[in-house]
Amino acid sequence: MGKSVSVIGGDLRIIYLVEMLAKDGFNVYTYGLEKAEKLQNINNVFNCKNIEECIKKSKLVISSIPLCKDENLIKSPFSNKDILIKDVTKCLENKIFIAGSIPQDLYNLQQETNFEIIDLIKCEELAILNSISTAEGTIQIAMEETDFTLHGSNILILGFGRIGKVLSKMLNSIGANVYCEARKSEDLAWIETYGYNPVPLSKLNDSLSDKNIIINTIPSLILDENRLKLIKKDSLIIDLASKPGGVDFEIAKNLGIKVIWALALPGKVAPFSAGECIKQTIYNEIKDKKIF
Amino acid sequence: MGKSVSVIGGDLRIIYLVEMLAKDGFNVYTYGLEKAEKLQNINNVFNCKNIEECIKKSKLVISSIPLCKDENLIKSPFSNKDILIKDVTKCLENKIFIAGSIPQDLYNLQQETNFEIIDLIKCEELAILNSISTAEGTIQIAMEETDFTLHGSNILILGFGRIGKVLSKMLNSIGANVYCEARKSEDLAWIETYGYNPVPLSKLNDSLSDKNIIINTIPSLILDENRLKLIKKDSLIIDLASKPGGVDFEIAKNLGIKVIWALALPGKVAPFSAGECIKQTIYNEIKDKKIF
């Protein structure tokens, strides 16, 4: 079968990924990317007539992150075709299927049709690498939406997970006064160790009034009405938490506090790097499988 | 005369400055800022009928940076009136006149009309503080104009003056591979000491081909045709050098290299902080004069 990969659907990150895989010497067989101009003049990237032909070319089948547009269709913004999930799955026998947020019913299919699933959204490595793009995207938004410099401003980060760690490091080194909220005493010890200002959840309310920017990474309603009322009107809130988000947007609006809800930043602010991260993660995930 | 300041013309930075001076307890008498809404409801900011009335209120007279719109007029974007420089100067007796890029003929006037001039553009302190906004503005542009993260990218900075120093520090700490070009062996020693990659001018040409972003701070044509031809087509060039700039824009365009010519960033990306810097500089400039 040679050194080949099949790719079905996906957004700009996947297009960069295809370009990189081709550059690394793979023959890349694509379906559902026909509108991606930059792929059209690459010798070892092939546009397949149909799903079956595309998939049978390779052991490895890569698809969209997230996989689904809706319960039936695969996300494929660079295609005019509707790509049915079931049309893909029925060809997956003995394949390794790599995509993001893969729904449970595909896992159920693994028994009958024998194939392997790698869900990139579950890969810690990718999540960490993506936090760089997310952090930079957040900094870009903070710069665009304020009339002051980050240097010398008071910035509070809610949550000290992956994004909190990367963001606090970058903001601190730009010269901001960085405050990090966390629940666990371990996280607070890390915040202290890294030289930021630790804010235990119990003291959060006392810490809201003098912040110029507040960035939330916690996927639950932490900035509720009571807390929003403690925040300066001219503060900027950036919410990085996936739906339903961590801010009561309605209340914030009524209070006249600007809130930017920024989701899926890696694909938006740095699709090339996002593609690189996906590539690196896939290489690490398959390196023990000796398929090439 | 009490604790008062007169302000004539100026852009958004001056409006923020007026707001801060008022907050610090000064009575601020303004002329040529009547379109600045945010000043209209501040108790101790007064909109004067004419220049003479405005100036006679204070020992300190602050005007635009730069002072001149053309050889006759003062820059006053927040006014519909034409403010003649000579109408201001004729009232300056015994005053301290603070503005930016003040033309020579005002210095000549000092003899006859007895007044003192402080040109903010000549204040090293302000130039240093402004380099923070310039650096952050440059980072914002770099983030907006690229599809990759600054983290992990190769960035070359031409010139290791004030802006080069601040910019290299910030970019390095975000995770970029920072290269700094300089002529003097002292500067190259500093670049090494700070942990960046020193690029002597003599080796510049060998260092151009693998850079993702090149930022120029040198006010002379350093990126000429020969050098531009050594740069990757998909590199981004940001030129921070004042007119005529350091890049042959015509050639770059023909070569298909994207160049952003970014001037006067502080006032654009962080007018509030720019106002703060101006305030701090003025306070330091006058602190020995015991006028308040």
Add this chain to the structure above:
Amino acid sequence: MGKSVSVIGGDLRIIYLVEMLAKDGFNVYTYGLEKAEKLQNINNVFNCKNIEECIKKSKLVISSIPLCKDENLIKSPFSNKDILIKDVTKCLENKIFIAGSIPQDLYNLQQETNFEIIDLIKCEELAILNSISTAEGTIQIAMEETDFTLHGSNILILGFGRIGKVLSKMLNSIGANVYCEARKSEDLAWIETYGYNPVPLSKLNDSLSDKNIIINTIPSLILDENRLKLIKKDSLIIDLASKPGGVDFEIAKNLGIKVIWALALPGKVAPFSAGECIKQTIYNEIKDKKIF
């Protein structure tokens, strides 16, 4: 009973702790610290005649870290007395007993004699805070044992746990070229994210030959004969791993490679800070118990 604490035995860190607790307003009742001069003139520190008297004064009983000198005795370098563990435990009814590396049989005693145990060595918070002192102590040793600057030198850190994280951050910011070895792809992703050079275990051998300093934090024999033979004779190895250590010391010696085995650094290089960390951890551990 008032705001009081009982302290039995312990080293210099405990003496600093007692001093700080007294400063914070506690009456501190001590036994087995009679040789600590700096405690003798503090008003609210009391030297007790015997264990029973000492313990009954407080709800909180703090002892040595580690607790035991041998299976029978409590570690008490600042006392001439032998302090039997069983003489302490028999008085612990209804007390909270705080010490380090507390042996299992004390846990077994909890049923009959009703008391609570807090083992500080099991507190993640303390371990993190201690990693600062360990990192600084390691840097001090590296500076003392070499004739070159850390700035510009190649330093490899084995293991990316707590100490690896803090140490790499400090060394990197001093200007060293920092390489970090790790097994897990997540850790390698973090190393990349923080801007150090990731070294997968599989590639460790290729990375040994050009390092000036190698610091081990892994508690298993990672630097065996094969690997030691790949290291430059004039390299410095610092082993931070507790017994049996991560280096074949015999072989290293024969090869003429200098190895420093540095254990328990916090108490040695920064006993004051170590005491502070213990205090902060104890305060956090008991804050929900409402005993004061």
Add this chain to the structure above:
Amino acid sequence: MGKSVSVIGGDLRIIYLVEMLAKDGFNVYTYGLEKAEKLQNINNVFNCKNIEECIKKSKLVISSIPLCKDENLIKSPFSNKDILIKDVTKCLENKIFIAGSIPQDLYNLQQETNFEIIDLIKCEELAILNSISTAEGTIQIAMEETDFTLHGSNILILGFGRIGKVLSKMLNSIGANVYCEARKSEDLAWIETYGYNPVPLSKLNDSLSDKNIIINTIPSLILDENRLKLIKKDSLIIDLASKPGGVDFEIAKNLGIKVIWALALPGKVAPFSAGECIKQTIYNEIKDKKIF
């Protein structure tokens, strides 16, 4: 004459320099280094019988930094011989003579005997590179002489010259709270820009009482009796200023404040790196002379 260098006298840094020059392919002819064991088995390092023979071998003649032991003799700790300065100068015709702190009378000699002088102590590049070793040496001393971690401690640096700049960067990134004293408003603006706490000389006295470590780089008596009385008894003072130093040592002693007067650190803490810096500086100094 081939690629050769002559070296006369000098300390451990010069010995490392000779080793490096030999490694770079120079034939190195030495006089007054006969006790340096590590040079004895290097093929292209030659121990000369007398000064004249040594010097005539090369265009380039390198000697001690500083040059003089007293008004007549060259500093040569690795020799049992007395090396008279005049015995060297009389052979220097048409040579380039490189050493440190070269006395005026040698400059006067240049007319009659025609030779060129390069005083390394006057080379800004070397001074900058040496500030790295000085900064690391200072950090080592601070770690050795305190029982607390630099992380989290309050450190005041007097003077923001070369050493102040490098030291504040390193200490800040280790996690200390860094305060920098300076006179000029430009320097204070830089201190602010780099994210440290600026202390104008006029406010120095208010800033002394809460510092754990005070490091002086100013070559004049700044810590006099009045200021020393404002410093905590348990503070550590490190004076890096060359004789007569910046501290009233007598008063400090009476007040019971520990003062370490640390001079010529590069040669002591990192002679290898010091040798490297000397080499790099010499290479840059002669590169335009086309002598090799």
